[in-house]
Amino acid sequence: MSPSAREKLEQVTILFSGDSGDGMQLTGSQLTTTSAILGNDVSTLPDYPSEIRAPAGSVAGVSAFQLHFSQQEIHTPGDSPDVLVAMNPAALKTSLPRLLPHGILIIDQDAFTERNLAKAGYENNPLDDPELASRYQLHPVPATTLTLNALDQLDLKRTLKMRCKNFFTLGLVYWLYDRPLEQSQEWIERKFSRMPLVAEANRLALQAGYHYGETSAAFAVQWTVPGACNKAGSWRIINGNEAAALGFVTAAQLADKPLVYSSYPITPATDVLNHLSRWKHMNVRTIQTEDEIAAMGSAIGAAYGGAFSVTGTSGPGICLKSEAIGLAVMLELPLVILNVQRGGPSTGLPTKTEQADLLQAMYGRHGESPLPILAAASPGDCFDTVIEAFRIAVRHCTPVFVLSEGYLANGSEPWRIPALQDLEPIIVRHPVDPDGFQPYARDTTTLARPWVLPGTPGMEHCIGGLEKHPPTGAVSYAPEDHAAMCQLRADKVARVADFIPELQVDGPREATLLVLTWGGTCGAALTAVQHARQQGRSVAHAHLRYLNPFPRNMEELLARHEKVLIPELNAGQLALLVRGRYLVDAISFPKLRGQPFSVREIEARIEELLS
Amino acid sequence: MKREPGPVKLTRKDFATSQDVRWCPGCGNNAILAQMQKTLPELGIPRENIVIISGIGCSSRFPYYMNTYGIHSIHGRAPTLAMGLKAARPELQVWVVTGDGDGLAIGGNHLTHALRRNIDINILLFNNRIYGLTKGQYSPTSEIGTKTSSSPDGSIENPVNPVGIAIGSEASFIARTVDVFQKHMSMVLKRSADHRGAGLVEIAQNCIIFNDATWGHITAPDNRLDNVLYLEHGQPMRFGKEGEKGICLNGLRPEVVRVADVGAESLLVHDEQASEPTLAYLLSRMGPPDFPLPVGVFRAIDKPVYSQLLTEQVHQAQARTEADLEALFRQGETWIVP
Numbered sequence: 046m047s048p049s050a051r052e053k054l055e056q057v058t059i060l061f062s063g064d065s066g067d068g069m070q071l072t073g074s075q076l077t078t079t080s081a082i083l084g085n086d087v088s089t090l091p092d093y094p095s096e097i098r099a100p101a102g103s104v105a106g107v108s109a110f111q112l113h114f115s116q117q118e119i120h121t122p123g124d125s126p127d128v129l130v131a132m133n134p135a136a137l138k139t140s141l142p143r144l145l146p147h148g149i150l151i152i153d154q155d156a157f158t159e160r161n162l163a164k165a166g167y168e169n170n171p172l173d174d175p176e177l178a179s180r181y182q183l184h185p186v187p188a189t190t191l192t193l194n195a196l197d198q199l200d201l202k203r204t205l206k207m208r209c210k211n212f213f214t215l216g217l218v219y220w221l222y223d224r225p226l227e228q229s230q231e232w233i234e235r236k237f238s239r240m241p242l243v244a245e246a247n248r249l250a251l252q253a254g255y256h257y258g259e260t261s262a263a264f265a266v267q268w269t270v271p272g273a274c275n276k277a278g279s280w281r282i283i284n285g286n287e288a289a290a291l292g293f294v295t296a297a298q299l300a301d302k303p304l305v306y307s308s309y310p311i312t313p314a315t316d317v318l319n320h321l322s323r324w325k326h327m328n329v330r331t332i333q334t335e336d337e338i339a340a341m342g343s344a345i346g347a348a349y350g351g352a353f354s355v356t357g358t359s360g361p362g363i364c365l366k367s368e369a370i371g372l373a374v375m376l377e378l379p380l381v382i383l384n385v386q387r388g389g390p391s392t393g394l395p396t397k398t399e400q401a402d403l404l405q406a407m408y409g410r411h412g413e414s415p416l417p418i419l420a421a422a423s424p425g426d427c428f429d430t431v432i433e434a435f436r437i438a439v440r441h442c443t444p445v446f447v448l449s450e451g452y453l454a455n456g457s458e459p460w461r462i463p464a465l466q467d468l469e470p471i472i473v474r475h476p477v478d479p480d481g482f483q484p485y486a487r488d489t490t491t492l493a494r495p496w497v498l499p500g501t502p503g504m505e506h507c508i509g510g511l512e513k514h515p516p517t518g519a520v521s522y523a524p525e526d527h528a529a530m531c532q533l534r535a536d537k538v539a540r541v542a543d544f545i546p547e548l549q550v551d552g553p554r555e556a557t558l559l560v561l562t563w564g565g566t567c568g569a570a571l572t573a574v575q576h577a578r579q580q581g582r583s584v585a586h587a588h589l590r591y592l593n594p595f596p597r598n599m600e601e602l603l604a605r606h607e608k609v610l611i612p613e614l615n616a617g618q619l620a621l622l623v624r625g626r627y628l629v630d631a632i633s634f635p636k637l638r639g640q641p642f643s644v645r646e647i648e649a650r651i652e653e654l655l656s
Numbered sequence: 657m658k659r660e661p662g663p664v665k666l667t668r669k670d671f672a673t674s675q676d677v678r679w680c681p682g683c684g685n686n687a688i689l690a691q692m693q694k695t696l697p698e699l700g701i702p703r704e705n706i707v708i709i710s711g712i713g714c715s716s717r718f719p720y721y722m723n724t725y726g727i728h729s730i731h732g733r734a735p736t737l738a739m740g741l742k743a744a745r746p747e748l749q750v751w752v753v754t755g756d757g758d759g760l761a762i763g764g765n766h767l768t769h770a771l772r773r774n775i776d777i778n779i780l781l782f783n784n785r786i787y788g789l790t791k792g793q794y795s796p797t798s799e800i801g802t803k804t805s806s807s808p809d810g811s812i813e814n815p816v817n818p819v820g821i822a823i824g825s826e827a828s829f830i831a832r833t834v835d836v837f838q839k840h841m842s843m844v845l846k847r848s849a850d851h852r853g854a855g856l857v858e859i860a861q862n863c864i865i866f867n868d869a870t871w872g873h874i875t876a877p878d879n880r881l882d883n884v885l886y887l888e889h890g891q892p893m894r895f896g897k898e899g900e901k902g903i904c905l906n907g908l909r910p911e912v913v914r915v916a917d918v919g920a921e922s923l924l925v926h927d928e929q930a931s932e933p934t935l936a937y938l939l940s941r942m943g944p945p946d947f948p949l950p951v952g953v954f955r956a957i958d959k960p961v962y963s964q965l966l967t968e969q970v971h972q973a974q975a976r977t978e979a980d981l982e983a984l985f986r987q988g989e990t991w992i993v994p
Contacts, residue, residue, distance in 0.1 A: 332966075
């Protein structure tokens, strides 16, 4: 055994990169769970192609998983990785530019065959280039050979044995960062309970990787990242799509209502449908519709019937739903529309993240068609955001938009499991007294119309997409009725501001610069602002969960700061809204690369503005 | 105001609304409205448990004139709203009112899928073979050569056949009736209401302004009996003033025959419950000038119903697993920080 030194680190960012069939997402999520259980804070960024299996070994088929684990609280999956695990030449070619100088580079050298090198477009084997070893801490490991050797005694096909090399690599990383094997061993037991030989193979590969780290002279140092352990409670890892699905079920349960989820499969929102279709025991009904339009129509029908109704999709799906969303605005029915945004326009970047559908949510319908818009800030925050969306939908009898992002949907973080008693019930009222009933009568504080259910005797009525006479709801094209109804629909959404919290600012009240964010940009901005303040910069951060209406103290808050910077993954959509609404000379900081902001990018922009 | 449970005695008046009916005088829709208001009270279903959902077009004004629950939705999408409503409230009786443009052009996709899923709804498709509300453009059911404001030189599009679409969509109930056949329509509406699963009723309807007498060959009283074949389950297919004509099958081709020549026993016998829709398809292809137009129930079969299956899956899951939200939260690996 080599006498390895042990050194403490505060945080590590590691990038697993390999072929789509190499199991990189699994390897990454195993390390995530193990690190979280150890008490680290974690944040992940899966990055994979939209092709299910692009040609093996090709650059197009590279699937990557970035994990940031830390002793401290963290809010992003890390900027540049400290460690890159590259399973083949294509993965090296794709991911190497992101590795920090002198970072640890672990490579499965067995995969660097002439064929694979040619597929990746390498003329010469990069492992033979002395440059590589001088720029990085290069560790070529014969991972495939060592895996096969470890499984020598098992009566399994060679191809099945080869598949275990991701667990070999995981074992090696576990040793390198001093992580226990138990969690993954238990996972293997569970996952392959019906295939004991496959379970055994993966277990042996995991162990072999760990022992390789221990015995090989190549790794002189073993690192530890102590647990943070500063938040009491029960925890689990969650990604944004599962958090949203759980939030929908929870909202329905809090109101003692069935949940109807109508959806058409679309990346990156599909997993919400997949999760909910497995939770029928929670009184969940999922409808996989023939198209996006049908999903929205079905959501309206279910809401009309009194269910907690949701349709979930991604941007292109919203384009198709727009007409029916307009109908929902006109009918004034409570329901939630989830948009897990992806890069656009058109089919765009199905598996990459973007925040470019804010104006679509705000204005993407014909006519004056306002509705409340909320956006989630982190994977776990998707849970709270969708519950809040339902509270607003029901309280104001209106469709509500929730914006998530591919980055949040697939990214994961530790999530404190809520205690049921801490969740406030959602009160729903369905009037049953026909006396004086008018379909478009208004609640005086919320301006909600009554949510009357079919099946209620004596209150039969017809609602529709045509303009109405307030408050009877009878069809009317009278100029004064259209003006009044447009005003009422706008006022109703504006009144939501009376019920939502004021915007909080993290940082000094009189800071020169305010960094204003929405959606998944929160984490990088928050971290960048903290760093800048540690450097003595006069900067604060505020994050918007509510994008329509804006919190009631927005104007006053924006006026306090000399400069306002708005980083967002679009060409400046929130900046346009803020400038238009408050006449503030907000500085837009757009990014359109299919990737989230790095902390460094925002820090550099802050630096520019304040120096 | 809660009504006592039990059989409900309602009249035509109970289903009329105070809204002024704004269809053109002489429009076939008025006759359909009258039959619905007459037929619904005979079903014994409380008014509040009936929902009528429409799309856009002349036909789609229908729910405003029925004193039930109703939604006047958007173009072609009524079946999607009906699907969501039935998922949430399977006990309601849901009618979809659509037209040839609404149901077969812009909403063709939804119509097909609603029928395929066998959602327990009744789809009434008013077929006047024209776009009325936009003032007379050709529709998916307009015949080739139809001259309209958007086809001044005659339509060059092949028309679709609603019954054929329903057969291709595996509909469990398919029928056809005519706006002026009042008793027949009432019978067909009742059959549709009693059927469990998705039903399509094509109602041949006259647009007096833009496509007058499009169904004239079957509605004109003097030759109606020669041009219409009334389908009756288990009965030989006969038509004509004295029932003197009938339909025979020659190989795979139907033929019009004189009953006296072939004998009644040679005639095709209608079977609306046939396991395969072959006969219904043959019938759907029949029409003028060589054949009478079949009306009545083409097909009525028992098939698993979507909303029931959906509810059953929920109930089975509930019987298997306790509805424990906290357990759902704790799926996967969890850990405790003291």
